[in-house]
Amino acid sequence: MKTITVFLAASFFASCAVIRPGEVGLKTRLGKLSPKTKEAGIIYYNFFTSRVIKVPTRTINREVLINLPSKEGLTIRSEISILYRIKGEMARQVIEEIGISYENIITSVFRSSAADITSKYFAKDMHSGQRDQIEKEIATKMNSILGAKGFEIEAVLLKSIILPDGLAKAIEEKLEAEQNAQRMDFILMTEKKEAERIIIEAEATRDAQVLLTESLTDQILKLRSIEAMKEFAKNPGTRLIVTDGKTPVFFNPPQP
Numbered sequence: 001m002k003t004i005t006v007f008l009a010a011s012f013f014a015s016c017a018v019i020r021p022g023e024v025g026l027k028t029r030l031g032k033l034s035p036k037t038k039e040a041g042i043i044y045y046n047f048f049t050s051r052v053i054k055v056p057t058r059t060i061n062r063e064v065l066i067n068l069p070s071k072e073g074l075t076i077r078s079e080i081s082i083l084y085r086i087k088g089e090m091a092r093q094v095i096e097e098i099g100i101s102y103e104n105i106i107t108s109v110f111r112s113s114a115a116d117i118t119s120k121y122f123a124k125d126m127h128s129g130q131r132d133q134i135e136k137e138i139a140t141k142m143n144s145i146l147g148a149k150g151f152e153i154e155a156v157l158l159k160s161i162i163l164p165d166g167l168a169k170a171i172e173e174k175l176e177a178e179q180n181a182q183r184m185d186f187i188l189m190t191e192k193k194e195a196e197r198i199i200i201e202a203e204a205t206r207d208a209q210v211l212l213t214e215s216l217t218d219q220i221l222k223l224r225s226i227e228a229m230k231e232f233a234k235n236p237g238t239r240l241i242v243t244d245g246k247t248p249v250f251f252n253p254p255q256p
Contacts, residue, residue: 017043022058024091027051037091053100055091059083059154062106069115070123077162078126082110082142083154090150097149106151113141114156126161134158 019025025038029050043052062082067075084106086094094102117137121130135156142153 017052017054019043019052019054023054023056024088026053026055026092026095028053033092033096035092037088039088053095055086055095057086057088057091059085062103062110063159064107064110066111066114068118068126070118070126071121072123074123074163076118076123076126078158079160080110080114081155081157081159082106083157084146085152085154087150087152094150102151105149106146109142109145110138110156113145114138117141123163126158127163131158131161 017025019038019040019042021040023040025043027034027038027043027050037055060083062084064080064082066078066080068078070076086102098105117134118126121134125131126134135158139153139156142156146153
C-alpha cells in the first residue's frame with residue numbers, strides 16, 4: 001500500500017509543470033503543440049504521452065564576439081550584447097517554425113545585420129559619437145527581419161571596440177589635437193573678452209574725463225571759488241584772504 005502511495009505521489013508531481021513569471025508554457029502531446037500557451041501557474045499533463053516546453057518571455061542578454069567590417073575595409077574586433085525577448089503571444093510560432101534552438105537564428109541575423117550596417121561607417125565612427133547611431137541601425141534591421149517571427153530586439157550594445165593598433169593611435173592623437181585646439185580657442189576667447197573689457201573700461205574713463213572737462217566752464221569755476229572762500233571764511237582760524245579774483249590764498253596769522 002505504501003509503495004502504491006509513493007508511486008501515485010511521484011506520478012502526480014511528474015505530471016505537473018510550474019510556469020514562472022517571465023515565461024510561458026507550451027504543452028506537446030505525441031509531438032503536437034497545444035494551440036494555447038500557458039502563463040504563470042501550473043500545467044498538468046500525462047508524462048507518458050506529453051511534455052511541457054517552457055519559453056522565456058523576459059529580456060535575454062546574448063553576448064557575441066564578432067569581427068566587423070568598416071567602410072575602409074578594416075576588420076574591427078568587437079564584443080556586443082543583444083537584448084531581445086520572445087513575444088509571449090507568438091511563442092508557439094517560434095517553437096513550431098524555429099524550435100528551441102532559437103538563439104542560433106538571433107546570432108545569425110545579428111551577424112548579417114551588423115556587417116551590413118558597419119560596412120557603411122568608418123572604423124573611427126565606431127569609436128566615437130557615431131556608436132549610438134550604429135547600435136540603433138543594427139537593432140532596427142534585426143527587428144525588420146525577426147519581428148514577424150516572434151522576436152523583439154530591444155537594444156544592441158557595442159560594449160567594446162578593438163581597433164587596429166595604428167588606427168587606434170591615430171584616433172587618439174587626433175582627439176588629443178582636437179582637445180588642444182578647443183583649449184586654445186577657449187584661451188583666445190577669454191583673452192579677447194578681457195581685452196574688450198579693458199577697452200570698454202578705458203573708453204568709459206576717457207568719456208568721464210571729457211565730460212568733466214567740458215562741464216568745467218569759467219562761470220562754474222568762479223562759482224566754485226566763491227563757495228570755497230565762503231567756507232574758509234567761516235573758519236575761526238582764518239584771518240586773511242588774499243586773492244586776485246582768480247586764485248585765493250589763505251593765511252592763518254599767529255595768534256596774539
